[in-house]
Amino acid sequence: MRRGGGRWSLATRIMAGVLVVVLGCLALLSVLVAGFTRYEVTERLDNSLQEVAERLEFVIAAHAVHPAGGTVALLPEVGPRTLAYQIATPDGQLLLRSQNAPAETFVPVLRGGFYDRPRFRVYVVKASDGGHYILVGEPTFHRREAVRRATLISILPMIVFLPAVWLLVRWVVRRALRPLTALQAEIRVRGGGNLAPVPALDLPEELSAIHMAVNLLLDRLKKALSTERAFAANAAHELRNPIGALLAQAQMLREQLHEPEAPGRVAAMIGQIRRLGRMTEKLLQLSRASSGAAMGDDRFDLIAVLQILAEEFADMPPAFPVVTVDCDGMEALFARGDIDAAGILFRNLIENAAHHGVPDAVIAVTLSQGGVVDIVNDCAPVAEAILPGLTEPFVRGGSAADGSGLGLAIAASIAGQMGARLEIASPVPGWARGFRARVVLAACEAVPAPVPALAGVGATGRPS
Secondary structure (H helix, E strand, O other): OOOOOHEEEEHHHHHHHHHHHHHHHHHHHHHHHHHHHHHHHHHHHHHHHHHHHHHHHHHHHHHHHHOOOEEEEEOOOOOOOOOOOEEEEEOOOEEEEEEOOOOOOOOOOOEEEEEEEEEEEEEEEEEEOOOEEEEEEEHHHHHHHHHHHHEEEEEHHHHOOOHHEEEEHHHHHHHHHHHHHHHHHHHHOEOEEEOOOOOOOOHHHHHHHHHHHHHHHHHHHHHHHHHHHHHHHHHHHHHHHHHHHHHHHHHHHOOOOOOOOOHHHHHHHHHHHHHHHHHHHHHHHHHHHHOOOOOOOOOOOOOHHHHHHHHHOOOOOOOOOOOOOOOOOOOEEEEEOOOHHHHHHHHHHHHHHHHHHOOOOOEEEEEOOOEEEEEEEEOOOOOOOOOOOOOOOOOOOOOOOOOOOOOHHHHHHHHHOOOEEEEEEEEOOOOOEEEEEEOOOOOOEEEOOOOOOOOOOOOOOOEE
8 A cells, every 4th residue: 555655665565575476376376287187187088088998899899790780889877978989990880889979980080099079079999800990989068077177176275265365474574574663663762852772672684784773873973963062062162261361361461561561461362372273273173074074095105194294293392292203114105095184183193192291202103014003102191981082072181281182083083984993092001101092004005115235235145
């Protein structure tokens, strides 16, 4: 049955499909059964004609003693279904016939085999003495009636059971779709105010994947809404304070330009403006990371990206720590993704290490040929309860350093879109302190650095 909008219900479509298949198969089976039944009945009745012809052999022997021609054998209780027979000479003269047989031979030319005449199905066989033919005929209407009855007996049960088949298919389909109805009811009650996962249901294997996908989608929606709410709350809070402080400093500067404190207040105002700029930059990076900008498929050299970042950080004010890049004997490490997004990813990881690490401590960036990049800095270990949530937006560790709480969230989002994996650990494995951010690339291609030729050694490796 059609629902609103011209759409078919799943139950109706399944039942219609199953019934069409079942009815088609039954119709084909009926045709085959009818054909087989007709063949079998015809064969059995033909065998009866042959048996009657064989039993008439004794009549031939008796006729040799009494050669009178045109004799009619009067049989008791002869009906319209009774077999008729004739005994004739090779030239077609009847010697003996049953009372329900015609006065002329069944067939004009006497030759062994089966013949279909308008009123009889005839079997002709030559007698063993070679001088007579035996003709046995069965009324055709009797044969048709026998075939029809046998066919009906074979097909009628199939026709009678069609309503039962329809009811059983309907019951089975509706019973099989009950879990889908339950899942549909659970999904219908979900909304903006209820994003709880769908509880475990007794679902078949085909619906379990849908159940898992729905729960995954609900989890993503819940995280997205939570991030959006946290973003709105934290962004308003984080942006309000610098702007308010900047306004206050500017107002005081206006009143105290003639006082010795003016240069210090100008410096404070510049610091607030810088903080506001960093916050704005992080928010823009988070927006870009959330938009899927990192889902590119470009091929780029990751070592070149890290070296450019290290050089850029080296030109920053002296307070920024030194960044070292260890390439593990590689000339290049090619990865796939968006090169700008990769730059944002590692910039945030290095800045996070600089802001929360020990001042003047070296930040070590180490690459391996297996596609693993480690950013390690020295700092007090992060509390174990806080560590798993550091990749969420606006979550900060226990450090007193100034920060937005967005760096690791941006890095985790970009890494996921590039098919990579971000792993954080504190303390650094094997250390008592420190923080390690590890990026495991999904696919990469390492190019070993060329081995420099030794002085005085030729191309063959021997002294020249």
